[in-house]
Amino acid sequence: xxxxxRIVHRSTGMPRSRxxxxxxxxxxxxxxxxxxxTAIAAGVAAAAMVTACGGGSSNNSNGGxxxxxTTPGGKQATIAVANSKLGHILVNSQGRTxxxxxxxxxxxxxxxxxxxxxxxxxxxxxxxxxxxGVDAAKLKTINRSDGMPxxxxxxxxxxxxxxxxxxxxTTGQGNTTFGAGWFVLSPAGNKIG
Numbered sequence: 528x529x530x531x532x533r534i535v536h537r538s539t540g541m542p543r544s545r546x547x548x549x550x551x552x553x554x555x556x557x558x559x560x561x562x563x564x565t566a567i568a569a570g571v572a573a574a575a576m577v578t579a580c581g582g583g584s585s586n587n588s589n590g591g592x593x594x595x596x597t598t599p600g601g602k603q604a605t606i607a608v609a610n611s612k613l614g615h616i617l618v619n620s621q622g623r624t625x626x627x628x629x630x631x632x633x634x635x636x637x638x639x640x641x642x643x644x645x646x647x648x649x650x651x652x653x654x655x656x657x658x659x660g661v662d663a664a665k666l667k668t669i670n671r672s673d674g675m676p677x678x679x680x681x682x683x684x685x686x687x688x689x690x691x692x693x694x695x696x697t698t699g700q701g702n703t704t705f706g707a708g709w710f711v712l713s714p715a716g717n718k719i720g
Contacts (some may be wrong), residue, residue, distance in 0.1 A: 605619070605620055605649075605651050605655045605656050605657070605666065605678060606618070606619065606620075606625065606649075606655075606657060606658060606661050606666060606678065606680060606685070607619075607620070607622075607657075607658025607659065607660070607661060608658060608659065608660035608661060608714045609622060609624075609694075609695065611624070611695060611697055611711070612697065613697055613700065613711055613719050613720070614713070614719060615660065615713065615714055616697070616711045616712065616713065616714075616719065617661070617680060617685070617711070617712045617713075617714065617716075618694070619649050619685075619687060621694065622693075622694030622695065623687045623691060623693065623694055623696075624687065624688070624691055624695070624696060624697050624699070624711055625649055625680075625685040625686065625687060625711070625712065626646070626685070626686050626687070626688060626699050626700075626709045626710060626711055626712070627683035627684070627685065627686075627709070627710055627712055627718055628646065628683075628684070628686060628705075628707060628708075628709055629707040629708045629709075629710070629718075630705065630706055630707035631683065631684050633682060634667070634669050634679045634682050634683070634684060635669065635684070636648065636669070636671055636672075636677055636684040638684075638686065638705060639671070639672055639673070641705075642704075642705045644689070645688070645689050645690070645704065645705075646686040646687070646688060646689070646699070646704075646705070646709065647686060647687050647689065648671060648675075648677040648678075648684065648685070648686055649677065649678040649685040649686060649687060650675065650676060650677065650678065651668055651676060651678050655667070655668065655678065660714045661680075661714060662681075662714070662715075662716070665680050665681040665682075665716050666678070666679075666680055667679045667680075669684060680712060680716050681712070681715070681716020681717070682716070683712065683716065685712075686709070688702070688709070697711055699711075700719075700720060701720055708720075
């Protein structure tokens with residue numbers, strides 16, 4: 528008579544060593560996803576803190592960017608043009624780089640939930656204003672699925688990137704999170720890259 532040396536779990540009928548291996552694998556997956564969510568949340572919190580504390584300087588590290596872009600009449604611009612290492616690009620009223628999402632079709636946003644946390648939509652609480660070099664006729668708003676307005680330029684819904692540290696950063700360029708590419712825009716409203 529031979530005694531079984533393996534311990535079998537009562538409810539699953541699976542050898543205990545295999546069950547432990549499966550549990551460890553699930554724990555590692557969970558830990559990785561929690562780290563990613565924590566990193567995203569930290570980036571969003573840091574971006575919010577910088578914005579709330581008036582972070583950013585009047586010039587970006589690439590030279591020529593504007594932290595508080597204005598229209599030729601001196602009014603704060605919703606969208607403006609700044610110089611960057613990628614050339615002339617569109618920025619929001621705080622001088623932060625704006626991006627288009629290639630998954631968006633026409634002026635309809637497909638980025639919501641976690642996507643909109645990492646890639647916040649560019650909002651406007653009042654009338655739109657175009658900075659120097661921006662074609663005002665291409666500047667519009669759409670209503671998102673949450674009922675809030677989002678700024679659109681040349682038919683592209685606009686977003687900032689929570690991973691950008693401040694004015695002039697373009698770290699979201701070429702990113703492919705959420706199923707498609709994210710790219711900065713030229714003053715003509717076309718993707719760069």
